[in-house]
Amino acid sequence: MSDFAGMEDLLQDFLIEAGDLLSGVDNKLVDLERSPDDRGLLNDIFRGFHTIKGGAGFLNATELVTLCHLTENLFDKLRNGELSVTPEGMDVILAATAAVRDMFGYLERGSQPPAADAALIEGLKATISGEAAAPVPAPAKPAITPPPAAPRASGTANEPDWNLLYNAVTGLPVPVAEVRAPDPVQAVMEKPLEEVVQSALGRRASDKPTAAAPPAGRREGERQRDNSIRVDTARLDQVLNLSGEIGLTKNRLNALRSDILSGRNDTETLHALDLAVSQLDLLVSDLQNAVMKTRMQPIGRLFQKYPRIARDLARNLGKDVELVLAGEETEIDKTMIEDLSDPIIHLIRNAVDHGVEESSERVANGKPTKSIVRLEARQEGDHIVIMVADDGRGMNAERLRAKxxxxxxxxxxxxxxxxxxxxxxxxxxxxxxxxxxxxxxxGRGVGMDVVRTNIQKLNGSIDIRSQQGKGTTFVISLPLTLAILPVLLVRLGEQPFAVPLSMVREILPVDPKEVQEVGGRATMVVRGEVLPILPLSSLLGWSQERTPEYGVLMQTAELSFILAIDSFAGREDAVIKSLDDFRPKGVAGVTTLSNGQIVLILDMKELLGGAGEQRGVARAALMRQSVAAFA
Structure with missing residues (x-):
């Protein structure tokens, strides 16, 4: 039973507003540490705590009110000149903001927060009275951890788990004796793909789980995602206006339809029909763009928590580091913001811990004592570019290879x-x-691997630029939105599949006479480069019906290869529909083509092999299988 029964809307509004206020306070505190005499900052922080205290009072969150009141009193003395900003005092204040954020966590779960740590309360009281406060516990360091691997009923590292798809379509468990047998797979694959997916989607809709019980197979973290979004009213007005225009055009088309059905097919009527259809096409495109913009949020809302993280880590490591933000107004798809949080945290921590030198080393090398880490975002064409750059020691390629x-x-x-x-x-x-x-x-060797994996899940890429003695820059490139994905449609026999166009570099014919076996794998030479050939049928675990006639030169962060296929079906901008409840390995989702056909969107990185130690083994097995396709 929630402690806030009947106050849910008020609680939700408070958490949104207070969360933004607290993030702003955190950033202002980092600025205040560099400019302790800035009265404007002191007043802003005071007002932030005062506003949070007021909202907590409406919710009867007594312990939160008490903590904010003490912190507010401290800032009242600081802004009136009765006290001065000291490093020890800042530690106490930052510990207080961390405690306030922890209390927000209790409120999000519908519980009244408990009292703050007694040592923190005593530290605040001692600081207010002008005494030296005892050290308070250091703020917890955020950590990035790999998501737990989902259990798999069957399938190898190289093939989709079609048994899960079978279960989702039929509603029946796969018999234990047949888990590794081809029968369940064949039962699904004998059906047309449209029937398989439509049946699954229809069954999922009818058996939709309640909000209290998230669908099986979803990651634990996704259950707590913030599904709300703030939208500028001007953008909603634009959507409303376009909807009205589409309604008028629909009425015009209905009238023309009636005229044509009644026998009017003169030139004037057909011309009016053509104009109405063209108008509808234009309006629908504008509406699609307007709706997409409602998903876009300033990336500054993501960036605002990082100065505090960089400050805390630098202080713990005894380094003087300033995090500089740029491009905070750049807009990004809301669905990406939470998935970017951990990778950027790790890159910033990596820059502060490994990238920048100790102050003594910087002085010896003729550098300023203070290190600068820059976090920047900008839009380049249809992509968002995020950079994390430091002015530290840079990378040594020879040492990296040796390690x-x-x-x-x-x-x-x-x-x-x-x-x-x-x-x-x-x-x-x-x-x-x-x-x-x-x-x-x-030191555990998992962080950067998870960073790249999370970026790739967003259909993005990450690149490294470094110069010894000057610093290192990590460059993340992401699509503007995940809702629409440009894809290339390829075919195995008559069955189409979609692959991300961002990975496609070239399309070329595959002549069996030009295929060479090198090291037990099929290869082709393209402009002097020997590239492995991977038949799509091998990746999917399908039987080879005929020798592939075409190849798609594809490139990932770690591999360039030729995807061998039977034919092409063109290029489309796919609107992705997820299959989270039963998504088989190697399938990113589904899309509906302009002709109404449903097509699977392939996740090439998953199809190429599993993570970690299994990746090399799986890929080697695929390479060996490729020779048989051209034998």
Whole structure:
């Protein structure tokens, strides 16, 4: 039973407004530490705590009111000149904001928050009275952890788990004796794809779980996602106006339809029909763009929590680091914001911990004592670019290669053939770390691997630029939106599939006479480069009906290859519909084509193999299978 029965709307409004206020207070506190005499900042922070206290009072959140009141009293003395800003006092204040955020967590779960830590309360009272406060517990450091692997009933690292699809379509469990047999797969694959997916979608709609019980198979973190969104009223007005225009055009088309059905097919009537259809096409495109804009949010709402994180980590490490933000007004799809949070946190922590040097080392190298880490966002064409850059020591490609060989992640032969860019990308390998020892900040070799995995799930890419002695920049490139994905339609026999167009570099014919076996795998030479050939049928685990006639040169962050297919069906801008409840491995979702046909959108990175140690083994098996397709 919620402690706020009958006050749910008030509670939700408070959490949204107070959350924004607290994030703003955190950033202003970091600025205040650099400008302790700024009266404007002191007044803004005072007003922030005062407003949060007022809202908490309406909700009868007594302990939150008490904590905010003490902090408000402290800032009242600071802004009136009765006290001065000290590093110890700032530690107490920042601990108070962390405690306020923890209390928000209780409110989100519908519970009254308990009292703040007694040491924190005593620290605030001592600071207010002008006494030296005892050290308070350091703020908890945010951590990035890999999502738990979903259990799989069957399937190898290289094939979709069609048994899950079978279960979703039929509503029946796969018999235990047949889990690894081809029968369930065949039962599904004998049906037309449209029938399979339509049946699944229809059944899912009828058995839709309640809000209290999230669908099976969903990640735990997704249950707590914020599904609300703030939309500028001007954008909603635009959507409303376009809807009205479409309604008028619909009425015009209905009238023309009646005229044509009654026998009027003269030139004037047909011309009017053509104009009305053209008008409808234009209005629908405008409406689609307007609706997409309602999903766009300023990335500054994501950025605003990072100065505090960088400040806390730098202080714990004894470094002088300033996080500079740029491009906060750049807009990004709301659905991406939460998925970007952990990767950016890790990149910032990586820059502060590994990238920037100790102050003494910087002075010895003729650099300023203070290090600058820059977090910037901007739009470039149909992509959003996010950069995390530091002015630290930079990366040493030779040391990276040596460490990877030492850890057994690559061979000496592979290391000798790597250029600088490939060497930098070694930091993304699971298990790779340059840290001499494991700490609560780094050293386990999982962080950067998770960063790249999360970015790739957003159909994005991450690149590294570095210069020794000057610093390192991580460049993330993301599509403007995840709702619409440009795809290339390819065919196996008569069955179409969609692959992301962002991975496609070239389309070329595959002549069996030009296919060569190198190291037990099928390859082709394209402009002097030897590229492996992977038949789509092998990736899906389908039987090979005929020799592939075409190839799609595709490129991921770590592999370039030729996807062998039977034919093409064109290019489309796909509106993605997810299959989260029963999504088989290697399938990102489905889309409906302009002719009404339903097509699976393939997740090429998943099809190419599993994560971690299994990736190389799975890919090698695929390479060996590819030879048989051209035998």
């Amino acid at each position: 990877a060989v030492e850890k057994g992640l690559i061979t000496d032969e592979e290391a000798n053939t790597m250029d600088e860019r490939q060497s930098y990308n070694l930091v993304f390998l699971p298990g790779f770390s340059m840290a001499a020892k494991v700490s609560d900040v780094s």
